[in-house]
Amino acid sequence: MNxxxxxxxxxxxxxxxxxxELLHRKTEENRFMGTDHTEATAELINNTFLSIGIQEYSSNKRLFINFSRDLIVSKVPMLLPKELIVVEILEDVEIDKELVEACQELKEAGYLLALDDFVFREGYEELIPLASIIKTEYGSYSPAEHQKLVQQYGNKILLVERVETREEFEELVGYGYHLFQGFFFSKPIMMKGKEVPPFNPVLLQVIEELNKEDPRYDLIAQKIENDLSLTYKFLKLANTIQFGSKFPVDTAKEAMVRIGLESIRKWIYILMLQDIKFNQNSEMITNSLIRAKMMEMIAEHQKNKKSHFFLAGLFSELDAITGKPFEILAEELPLSPEVEKALLRKGGKVMEMLYYILNFEKGKLVSRDYVLKNGKEELNLSDVYQYSIEWSNKLLELK
Structure with missing residues (x-):
């Protein structure tokens, strides 16, 4: 079962x-059928969390997981750390004495319970006191009904999902909701009284030199050494376990030799994103890092030029991060034609993979054949995703 x-x-x-929230689906070739929630969640716990570790998968944040009645009654949630999960009770679960008693035991053990897609029905009067979080969908209620729900259950943590625009987010904040889920965060940010910082000109100069047919190490090292912050970051990177040895380096040129040109290109672009990071766009940048690594790994498997795919993934939300359309960004950044074409959504292999990854992130059905294309052996998409999360977590620790 994939x-x-x-x-x-x-x-x-x-x-x-x-x-x-964990979104899980089967592949197109092994389609998800009606009541498979028990089997799917059990397989995820066994194959994902027990191998990679739930801390890595959730980046040490709480992970909302849908549990079926059978799993709750069987006390499966207790296999996972209470401080890192939220037990979501599905909206169509059969409510009986056995389920209520199991939920009571989970609550007493310190687990957070959430009622998913909440619409009051018979039996909920026993579950509501046990739940810490009530989840509802934005489109399921009128404005008046949203306000009534907040007034009625204001002593709970109220989470609303399928929030797709910033206008909806602001509206729901006004009603009194506490938590918000949806793709509103990936929409362009209108900063009040604050502009997104411009790209570091030193980084742009380094990128321009790196894109030449025969880039000069000494010139790049000189530009890096003229920027104290950039020098510190490069030395820190060069002396990490990934690149380091028992002999530390202490100059930018030595750091560049150790890291290598291909990795330098990648890290320069990452540093560019880190420089324009602030609270409202931090998750977009995290997503971009995961997406970039996934695309790089799949491209390598398919024997494609992985640097183009990595960069397209990394910059795939740059319009939302900076508040500038891609047409303007394409003029500001020295991008290859393949990457520029993908970001402008003008077709090509790079754009095709970008759409594939975006659909995967949204929990849509994806074809396993695409990942296998041109590959001699199967590439497990879950493994790629898990590794990319681990990689991004470690990368963000270097800042």
Whole structure:
């Protein structure tokens, strides 16, 4: 049974990440059928969390997981750390004495319970006191009904999902909701009284030199050494376990030799994103890093030029991060024609893979054949995703 899982962020009113909901689907060739929630969640716990570790998968945030009645009654949630998961009770679960008693035991053990897609029905009067979080969908209620729900259950943590625009987010904040889930966060940010910082001109100069047929190490090293912050970051990177040895380096040129040209290109672009990071766009940057690594790994498997795919993934949300359309960004940044074409959504192999990854992130059905294309052996998409999360977590620790 091939289960693929992606995570969708859940935000506070301040747009800080509170946690992630696990979105899991089968591949197109092994389609998800009606009551497979028990089997799917059990397989995810066994194959994903027990191998990679739930801390890595959730980036040490809470992970919202759908549990069926059978799993709850069997006390499966207790296999996972209570401080890192939220037990979501599905909206169509059969409510009986056995389920209520199991939920009571989970609550007493310190687990957070959430009622998913909440619409009051018979039996909920026993579950509501046990739940810490009530989840509802934006489109399921009128404005008046949203306000009534907030007034009635204001003593709970109220989470609303399928929030797709910033206007909806602001509206729901006004009603009094506490947590928000949806793709509103990936929409362009209108900063009040604050502009997104411009790209570091030194980085742009370094990129321009790196894109030449025969880039000069000494010139690049000189530009890096003229920027104290950039020098510190490069030395720190060169002396990490990934690149380091028992002999530390202490000059930018030595760091460049150790890291290598291909990796330098990658890290320069990453540093460019880190320089324009702030609270409201931090999750977009995290997503971009995961997406870039996934695209790089799949491209390598398919024997494609992985640097183009990595960069397209990394810059795939740059319009939302900076508030500038891609047409303007394409003029500001020295991009290859393949990457520029993908970001402008003008077709090509790079754009094709970008759309594939975007669909995967949204929990849509994806074809396993695409990942296998031109590859001699199967590439497990879940493994790629998990590794990319681990990689991005370690990368963000280097800042």
């Amino acid at each position: 289960i693929y899982a992606a995570r969708q962020p859940i935000f506070t009113r301040k747009e800080e990440v509170f946690g992630y």
